[in-house]
Amino acid sequence: MAYFSETASNNAPIGIFDSGLGGFTVAREIVAALPHESIVYAGDTARCPYGPRDQREVDAFVQQICSWLVSRGVKMIVIACNTATAAGLAHAQRTMPVPVVGVVEPGARAAVMTTRTRRVGVVATQGTIDSGAYERAITNIDAGIQVLSAPTQRFVEIAEQGLRGEEVRFSGYDQLVAAGFDRPEYHAVAEGYLAPFRQAHVDTLVLGCTHFPLLAGLIGQTLGPEVQLISSATETARDVAEILRRRRAFADEGHRPTYQFYTSGSDCEEFAHLGALVMGVSPQCAETVDFGELHPPELTTAKENIVEKKVVIATNNAHKVSEITTALDFAGWQYSTLRDAGLVSNPVEDADSFEGNARIKARAAHELSGGLAALADDSGLVVDALDGAPGVFSSRYAGEDGNDAANNEKLLKELADLPFEQRTARFVCTLVFIDEDGSETVARGTIEGKIGFEEKGSGGFGYDPLFYPDFYDGKLTLAEVPQADKNAISHRGNALRQLKALLEAK
Structure with missing residues (x-):
């Protein structure tokens, strides 16, 4: 571990940083254990979350922010982020002139x-x-x-x-x-x-x-x-207290502590408010800073070392694109829609399965883009009592000119005589990923449930207002489930998680 800087006084602040707000829980415990200590808290909210990022890039961020905290005169640094601790603690301990501790x-x-x-x-x-x-x-x-x-x-x-x-x-x-x-x-x-x-x-x-x-x-x-x-958080506060005790570096008993909050994000007022809520203290200073103004060689090297892959997503649906890019958060992967790539692709989807239609769309995007990696999906509703219908015809169940309302109306009519227990169904999503070399990876996800008797909720589309996921014991339709939670249990979300695991295993 690095040593205390000879110029750091006992009344100098403790530096704490995290990728965002979570580190305030560590700061709270440190304030409770060491009420005379001043705190400089840095939240890198502009680059949050760290979790999906490449470890080398996070290590470079650690070097950046630790260097910035040292420039603020801190006497020790707490990396109040588990991801940053895992990626950069050892490196920071070798390069910083003050002790650096992590939370793992x-x-x-x-x-x-x-x-x-x-x-x-x-x-x-x-x-x-x-x-x-x-x-x-x-x-x-x-x-x-x-x-x-x-x-x-x-x-x-x-x-x-x-x-x-x-x-x-x-x-x-x-x-x-x-x-x-x-x-x-x-x-x-x-x-x-x-x-x-x-x-x-x-x-x-x-x-x-x-x-x-x-x-x-x-x-x-x-x-x-x-x-x-x-x-x-609790255990790290104990470690900080023990380090200060052993080094006889506690702040003076009569020292009046100060609390300074810094964020790389744009909403400094919200950051200060939420930090005060968690820490239980009000900051004397709250400012927005740009940790990116520091450019250690490690950051440049980390970015250079990340291999980039360009992937065309065979859709122009903004919601679907957001869900895919969030789930497949591989470092260096760059995604574009058909529109972004300047492509027009409307292949005839005449397969009799979701996988077949997804493959048709993925191959078309792969070929039109000149051999870039391509990803496509096909999904729909499968109702057991209707022998799998609407199936691949889900979007046009009521006819080529049908819409969500017409499709739902037809579905309710065809299930009119069935009790709730016999209205079992599932949403199915199949993803086909074609890499630059033409190799394919196929993933499938489902969500089980039942069809209700009337539409409920306004947060979804298609058959969502009729579909009661088993996950919620028949109490909520998909249209009533908050979007973030819907992504966590949805057929597409499940398929994306499977696809990510398959790609990582390659």
């Missing part, structure tokens, strides 16, 4: 000391899980512990949604954590993520993202009291 090892150490069954779970972002940082840290301490890890990116989104949407209704942080995320759609996402941990009989779960302490109430309710939750 403290959480891992606490998990080892807590577990009795020696079965530990870890929930974190994709980047942290892919790095294997927690599994290594835990098994380095006790090689006999079984570690089950899973990426839970939606938890990050839920935490941020809760912060931005509930601070008015809840008077403080504790109330927000206890009850701010008590919504059916949040519980459904939590159940989907956490069921495997319950089935594996883990007795300790590491909250491996600094956003996740905000969801402690939600996660705790889902897993039950027999599972102990480990917050890396």
Whole structure:
């Protein structure tokens, strides 16, 4: 670990940074444990999230922001981001003139000391899980512990949604954590993520993202009291206090602490407000800064090392494009729609299967683009009582000139005599990815449910207002499910997750 700068006084601030808001949970614990210490908090919200980014790029961001914090005169640095810790802690410890600590090892150490069954779970972002940082840290301490890890990116989104949407209704942080995320759609996402941990009989779960302490109430309710939750925020604060104690570097007893917040994002006022809500203190300074003004060689090298792939998505549907590019977040991949690529492609979709039609569209885009990688999908509704109809004719079920209303009306008429239990159906999505060399990768996703008796909800299209996903026990139609949660359970979302896994395995 690097040493204290000879010019840093004991009353100098502690520097803390994260890719966004999650690190405020670490800052909160540090303020509680060390009330005389000043804090400089940096949130790189303009480049958030870090989780899907290439590890080399994140390492370069760590070098950037640590250098910026050193220029602000901090006496030590806390990387309050699990992804950044996994990607850049060791490098920062070698290059910075002040101590640098991360959030992975403290959480891992606490998990080892807590577990009795020696079965530990870890929930974190994709980047942290892919790095294997927690599994290594835990098994380095006790090689006999079984570690089950899973990426839970939606938890990050839920935490941020809760912060931005509930601070008015809840008077403080504790109330927000206890009850701010008590919504059916949040519980459904939590159940989907956490069921495997319950089935594996883990007795300790590491909250491996600094956003996740905000969801402690939600996660705790889902897993039950027999599972102990480990917050890396709490454990990191203890490590910071211990380092300062050993180095006799505590701020003076009479020192009046200051709190400075800096964000690379555009909404400084919101950043300061939410930071104050989580930390429980008001900043004396809140400013927008450009960490990108610093250009260490590592950042340039990281960007140069990322291999780019251009992919044409065989659609002009903006919503579909957004869902695809979010799910297939490979570093260096550049996506374009048919329109973006200057292509007009309307091949005849005359196959008798979703896969066949998706292949027709993908091949057309691949050939028209001069051999670029291409991705296409075909999807529709399959109703068991109708022998699989509407199937590949879903968009034109009521005729070539049909629309959503006409299609839904026809479907309801054909199922009119059936009770709810016999109206089983599923949405199916098949994706066909054709690489530059012409090789194909095919993925399929479904969502099971039943057809209702009337349209409900306004948030979807097509058959969404009639479709009750089994995931919600027949209580909500897809048109009533919030879009972010819909992406987490949808047939296209499931197909995209399968496709990503298949491409990663190549």
